[in-house]
Amino acid sequence: MPDPLLKLHQVDSFYGRIQALRGISIDVFAGEIVTLIGANGAGKTTTLMTICGQPKPVAGQIFFNGQNIHGLSTDKIAHLGIAHVPEGRRIFPGLTVLENLQMGAIASPSKEPRKKLDEIFDLFPRLADRQSQRGGTLSGGEQQMLSIGRALMAEPDLLLLDEPSLGLAPIIVKQIFETIQRLRDNKSMTILLVEQNAYQALQLSDRGYVLVNGQVILSGDSKELLNNEQVRNAYLDGTN
Ligand code: ATP
Numbered sequence: 001m002p003d004p005l006l007k008l009h010q011v012d013s014f015y016g017r018i019q020a021l022r023g024i025s026i027d028v029f030a031g032e033i034v035t036l037i038g039a040n041g042a043g044k045t046t047t048l049m050t051i052c053g054q055p056k057p058v059a060g061q062i063f064f065n066g067q068n069i070h071g072l073s074t075d076k077i078a079h080l081g082i083a084h085v086p087e088g089r090r091i092f093p094g095l096t097v098l099e100n101l102q103m104g105a106i107a108s109p110s111k112e113p114r115k116k117l118d119e120i121f122d123l124f125p126r127l128a129d130r131q132s133q134r135g136g137t138l139s140g141g142e143q144q145m146l147s148i149g150r151a152l153m154a155e156p157d158l159l160l161l162d163e164p165s166l167g168l169a170p171i172i173v174k175q176i177f178e179t180i181q182r183l184r185d186n187k188s189m190t191i192l193l194v195e196q197n198a199y200q201a202l203q204l205s206d207r208g209y210v211l212v213n214g215q216v217i218l219s220g221d222s223k224e225l226l227n228n229e230q231v232r233n234a235y236l237d238g239t240n
Pocket of ligand 1: 018020038039042043044196
């Protein structure tokens, strides 16, 4: 078994005195999609944010590519090859699509920026059609595509996606999930995905972790989790 690309070992995180993560251990291997599922407030977003160094973990260790990244700044962690697409698609509304994408490459400029842009336009043809449109005037789905595209401009080894389907129409959700799958299948991207839409997320991912109250209570192959009685009752809402 190879070493995981990302390893969280017994990580604790706090917001002030509130403990949000309690001894979280998660492995993500290169080339896989791993999903975190859990109810509101379970700690999914905090797990992604802690990986990025904000908040900094109070206990435990986080390894990326074999390097201990515990305590490093968010900038440094991004520079090592972790790109974070936060919940709520924080794009620059006043900048055009092209300028938003170019901003994504500022921290780690690509050797071939034009090629990178073409790859992103290939992945999201809608963005190619709207290069000169301001980000703030895009639809929700287009903004999500832009947010993911911008993260990819930094040529990361690991993509952290927080609720990419949030608030989008089912047909757009399908497109976004298909793109996530293509990123893994065609670009060998490694993805840690947080989703409320547990059924679809488990269908597209390789493995999953279930979080309750800041702790991992269950983990396994996504197919096993889809069939797990506890998961079905709590998170799959009667879906089959
Ligand atoms: P959701 O699906 O609702 O986004 P989540 O699983 O992503 O939930 P987190 O956002 O990680 O959960 O929250 C975990 C816990 O940390 C919750 O109890 C939440 O209230 C708390 N929390 C999150 N952000 C902050 C903050 N900035 N300050 C204080 N407490 C916070």
